[in-house]
Amino acid sequence: MLVKAHAKINLALDVLGTRPDGYHELETIMQTLELHDELEITTAPDITLAVQGADLPAGPENLAYRAAALLRERAEYAGGAEIRLVKRIPLAAGLAGGSADAAAVLRGLNKLWHLGLGPAELAALGAEIGSDVPFCLYGGTALVRGRGEAVTPLRDLPPLGVVLVKPPFGVSTAEVYRRYDALVNPPQPGCRRMLAAAKRGDAADLAACLVNSLEPVTMSLHPVIGAIKRELSAAGALGVLMSGSGPTVFGLFKSRASAERAAGMIRQEDCWVTATCFHGAGRE
Numbered sequence: 001m002l003v004k005a006h007a008k009i010n011l012a013l014d015v016l017g018t019r020p021d022g023y024h025e026l027e028t029i030m031q032t033l034e035l036h037d038e039l040e041i042t043t044a045p046d047i048t049l050a051v052q053g054a055d056l057p058a059g060p061e062n063l064a065y066r067a068a069a070l071l072r073e074r075a076e077y078a079g080g081a082e083i084r085l086v087k088r089i090p091l092a093a094g095l096a097g098g099s100a101d102a103a104a105v106l107r108g109l110n111k112l113w114h115l116g117l118g119p120a121e122l123a124a125l126g127a128e129i130g131s132d133v134p135f136c137l138y139g140g141t142a143l144v145r146g147r148g149e150a151v152t153p154l155r156d157l158p159p160l161g162v163v164l165v166k167p168p169f170g171v172s173t174a175e176v177y178r179r180y181d182a183l184v185n186p187p188q189p190g191c192r193r194m195l196a197a198a199k200r201g202d203a204a205d206l207a208a209c210l211v212n213s214l215e216p217v218t219m220s221l222h223p224v225i226g227a228i229k230r231e232l233s234a235a236g237a238l239g240v241l242m243s244g245s246g247p248t249v250f251g252l253f254k255s256r257a258s259a260e261r262a263a264g265m266i267r268q269e270d271c272w273v274t275a276t277c278f279h280g281a282g283r284e
């Protein structure tokens with residue numbers, strides 16, 4: 001069985017405070033992209049994982065493996081699965097690559113093992129693996145709250161083009177959140193404004209409402225993020241923003257074709273650059 005694990009970006013991200021469990025209360029609007037990892041999953045006596053395209057462990061430290069092991073344990077399933085993962089989403093990028101893989105494994109094994117678990121049950125399991133996993137199980141466009149476990153699907157947005165630019169370093173999500181807590185003047189929330197724009201579904205409106213409370217934190221650590229934003233704007237982006245805890249920066253374009261043209265204009269040293277587009281929940 002072939003399963004696609006789609007990357008995500010955050011179109012808006014507000015941090016509302018810290019929770020008793022040490023995580024942060026969020027309000028964010030997330031959107032899956034056509035860019036995806038691929039997983040070939042077949043039944044086997046035990047759980048095995050082979051990774052192609054990235055230097056990643058293939059044991060329990062890998063979120064894809066961890067998802068299979070957790071599902072097998074909770075479903076008390078006797079068999080296993082052979083998982084072959086082809087990575088295309090860059091690591092520690094703010095694109096939820098690991099979370100997307102974990103969600104793809106939960107979705108795929110739920111079918112392959114005929115477990116019959118519903119979306120809410122899978123999302124509860126996913127939340128134990130990582131905060132972005134519940135959204136990755138739903139995909140499309142959604143309002144996400146809590147630690148990331150409360151997902152409210154929204155109507156699909158127009159299929160906008162997206163250029164992704166990732167500088168040559170990863171970012172620790174935990175460190176970005178820790179540094180956020182130390183901000184004297186945290187950014188103003190903007191998720192509600194984006195929610196209204198998402199309901200209207202107008203591209204220029206969406207682009208004008210992009211907001212990410214974590215962006216100033218990561219940008220203070222890596223000023224190149226500001227340079228990438230300026231270059232994407234100069235290439236004609238409708239709007240630009242860092243995704244999640246970063247460091248990937250995205251630019252929105254009216255179509256995939258215009259994103260492809262703009263991607264060819266990006267001259268940032270040593271950056272990973274690709275053009276993709278919004279991916280709706282209903283599509284594989």
Ligand SMILES: C[C@@](CO)(OP(=O)(O)O)[C@H](O)COP(=O)(O)OP(=O)(O)OC[C@H]1O[C@@H](n2ccc(N)nc2=O)[C@H](O)[C@@H]1O
Nearest residue numbers: 023024026094095096130131132147173174177244245246
């Ligand atoms: C920032 C966001 C925005 O969508 O995405 P990415 O930038 O990672 O893609 C998410 O909140 C990241 O989700 P995810 O990367 O799954 O985080 P987890 O593995 O669950 O947690 C990593 C660390 O981030 C912090 N964390 C995460 C989520 C949250 N709501 N509050 C937090 O404080 C915690 O310190 C936690 O130990």
Ligand SMILES: Nc1ncnc2c1ncn2[C@@H]1O[C@H](COP(=O)(O)OP(=O)(O)O)[C@@H](O)[C@H]1O
Nearest residue numbers: 062063064091092093094095096097098099101
């Ligand atoms: N299948 C996986 N794909 C990517 N990263 C993984 C995976 N399994 C574990 N990881 C670890 O999780 C960390 C964060 O992964 P990722 O989800 O790509 O980051 P982000 O949430 O910032 O997009 C990586 O640095 C990597 O060490």
